[in-house]
Amino acid sequence: MIYLILTFILLLLMIGAAIYAIWQKDLLYAVIASGIISLLLSIMFVLLQAPDVALTEAAIGVALTTIIFIIAIRNTVRFEDEHDKKIKKEKQLKSAEQ
Amino acid sequence: MKKAIILISLTILGVYLIDIFTGIGFGTQHFASGVKDAYLIGSKETLRVSNVVTSIVVNFRGFDTLGEVTVLFLASMALGGILYKKRHDVGERSVLFPSTRIVMSGAKLLFPSIVLLGAYVFIHGHLSPGGGFQGGTIIATGFLLMLITYRNYSVSHNRLSWVESLAGVLFISLGLAGYFVHDSFLANVFPEGKLNDLFSGGVIGIIYVAVGFKVAAELTGIIYTILHEKD
Amino acid sequence: MEKYLEILNYAIYGAAILLLLIGLYGALTKKSLIKIVLGLSIMDSGVHLLMISIGYLKNGTAPIFSPGHENELAKMVDPVPQALVLTAIVIGFGVTAVALALVIRLYKHHNTLRIDEIKNLKW
Numbered sequence: 001m002i003y004l005i006l007t008f009i010l011l012l013l014m015i016g017a018a019i020y021a022i023w024q025k026d027l028l029y030a031v032i033a034s035g036i037i038s039l040l041l042s043i044m045f046v047l048l049q050a051p052d053v054a055l056t057e058a059a060i061g062v063a064l065t066t067i068i069f070i071i072a073i074r075n076t077v078r079f080e081d082e083h084d085k086k087i088k089k090e091k092q093l094k095s096a097e098q
Numbered sequence: 099m100k101k102a103i104i105l106i107s108l109t110i111l112g113v114y115l116i117d118i119f120t121g122i123g124f125g126t127q128h129f130a131s132g133v134k135d136a137y138l139i140g141s142k143e144t145l146r147v148s149n150v151v152t153s154i155v156v157n158f159r160g161f162d163t164l165g166e167v168t169v170l171f172l173a174s175m176a177l178g179g180i181l182y183k184k185r186h187d188v189g190e191r192s193v194l195f196p197s198t199r200i201v202m203s204g205a206k207l208l209f210p211s212i213v214l215l216g217a218y219v220f221i222h223g224h225l226s227p228g229g230g231f232q233g234g235t236i237i238a239t240g241f242l243l244m245l246i247t248y249r250n251y252s253v254s255h256n257r258l259s260w261v262e263s264l265a266g267v268l269f270i271s272l273g274l275a276g277y278f279v280h281d282s283f284l285a286n287v288f289p290e291g292k293l294n295d296l297f298s299g300g301v302i303g304i305i306y307v308a309v310g311f312k313v314a315a316e317l318t319g320i321i322y323t324i325l326h327e328k329d
Numbered sequence: 330m331e332k333y334l335e336i337l338n339y340a341i342y343g344a345a346i347l348l349l350l351i352g353l354y355g356a357l358t359k360k361s362l363i364k365i366v367l368g369l370s371i372m373d374s375g376v377h378l379l380m381i382s383i384g385y386l387k388n389g390t391a392p393i394f395s396p397g398h399e400n401e402l403a404k405m406v407d408p409v410p411q412a413l414v415l416t417a418i419v420i421g422f423g424v425t426a427v428a429l430a431l432v433i434r435l436y437k438h439h440n441t442l443r444i445d446e447i448k449n450l451k452w
Binding site: 004007008011014015018019021022027030031034037038041044045048049050051052053056057060061064065068069071072073075076077080082 | 338355378385411415436
């Protein structure tokens with residue numbers, strides 16, 4: 001019974017984190033949310049009696065995947081709609097010149 | 099409009115999948131248990147390995163594992179090719195804020211114990227949860243900690259490729275030894291020992307140690323390459 | 330009461346399929362390349378959860394023989410999907426790393442991450 005309720009809470013948190021990761025415009029926050037999904041997923045694997053898979057997911061999903069996403073963001077841009085902002089700024093500059 | 103079409107088609111896909119999986123049922127024996135029983139009994143009686151997942155990954159499906167390690171090697175090679183730079187372009191990593199003294203001493207203190215934990219996990223892979231892939235990733239995490247803490251910590255690519263090649267050669271030569279002695283690739287050539295003993299399972303423990311070294315070297319190489327991409 | 334608990338059992342399948350669909354939605358509708366790779370990795374997690382939960386047995390134990398309990402074969406969960414997912418996670422990391430390296434290269438070349446701005450391959 002208590003396992004069932006715990007499972008239900010974990011699943012709800014996981015889906016909430018997934019929706020947040022897709023909805024969020026700031027890519028850094030989205031990547032951290034996807035790391036939280038992996039952490040909850042590894043707890044879920046322990047509850048489903050798969051300790052080997054839980055160890056792998058905890059090491060790869062939480063640490064390594066998150067860090068390479070962060071390195072990619074550092075090498076590119078942080079916001080999803082950076083380009084729109086740039087165009088808006090150029091338009092504002094043009095109108096200010098006129 | 100586009101989003102509406104995508105949402106509708108995803109809903110259809112979801113309803114279809116839910117229909118399939120409620121038909122399968124949760125928590126019951128729904129496949130014929132022949133394969134599962136064969137693996138469980140084979141692992142206990144003939145291979146003498148306590149962790150059944152290990153015996154499937156290394157022995158029953160050992161050829162798949164060889165392919166998987168090759169795919170990882172190809173991934174790290176492709177990464178090096180995509181992010182290729184000429185030698186004189188390689189500069190020091192751009193670090194905005196150098197780490198504080200607390201982080202530096204903490205990382206230095208944690209690094210040996212992380213590597214020790216990884217080694218423990220892959221040496222005991224046939225007795226308890228864990229194995230080469232898990233231990234290798236844990237060791238790579240330790241190197242990652244040192245790389246992001248210290249500005250000029252560097253890993254020798256030469257040494258990494260030597261470790262990787264020797265581990266791969268060990269894996270393949272053990273497999274070939276099984277082929278020449280027992281007429282089957284990756285067959286067991288060492289004595290099996292007793293269940294739940296450290297020296298049990300014959301060749302399986304040695305192969306998992308080789309896989310651990312190989313995975314650790316490959317993942318460390320991937321992280322090192324992608325971290326030194328200068329902007 | 331029992332009936333509701335029965336439905337709760339299927340919540341794991343539902344959540345795994347929902348994760349898969351959310352990831353696919355993100356990969357199909359978003360414009361940022363990093364968001365697309367992120368959506369694919371969320372989809373990966375959903376597939377892994379789905380495969381592990383197929384092999385689960387009610388009141389089962391992990392497929393590891395511990396001293397003194399060597400004869401409880403019927404109670405163990407199915408080890409085959411676990412071995413498959415173990416492989417899939419490690420491969421998934423390699424695929425994500427190569428995809429992100431391509432994203433970095435594309436950004437260096439075109440100076441944008443938006444997929445509708447990169448028009449070289451459009452016809």
